[in-house]
Amino acid sequence: MSRGVRRGAQAPAPVPQEHGHGGPSIMERFKRMAPPSFKGESQPLLAESWMREVEKIFRSIRSVEEDKVSLAAYIL
Template identity: 50%
Template sequence: MPPAGICYERFRRLNPPTFEGGPDPMAAEAWIREIEKMFRALLFPDEVKVRLAASMLTGNAEYWWTAMETAYAVDGLTWRDFKRLFYNQYFSDSVNQSKQNEFLALTQTDRMSVLEYANKFNELGRFCP
């Protein structure tokens, strides 16, 4: 595994988004998707992913992470565990359930083109396994 500094440099070259926290669960979900896209491209090991993602937290999200570091043994925390903690805070099960219900109730209306319907289907489909 390359040294942490090299991993950080490669990651930063991709211009990863920061996450500030806030009330919009879709912003949290989009942030995770963008970060994971970068991780797939760079093939980083799990323990590096958590440190790199945490470095992109700002504002209230950074405060949240500081509290998590105090409450949990974050050294060796897996990416899956980080996402679980993150989603518990910013993208709750109820929001996920709401998106699943929206997907299941999706119908094409007269005001919706086939392309618009397909786009909405793809957007919401990621919430239904």
């Protein structure tokens, strides 16, 4: 298979960053990442681990500061 044909057949569609561009909303993208739910852990290490995992998701979906509160509230 030639490189040009392969590229055309498998070129990934750009992922829109904003809901207004016809792509998935920030909440939909967040849910797709299967965020861990917080179970009210009283052990600091478990709570910090949860927070690190959620922050990784925030970075990967490129969420803005204003969205982080509502996204985190969804899983609390």
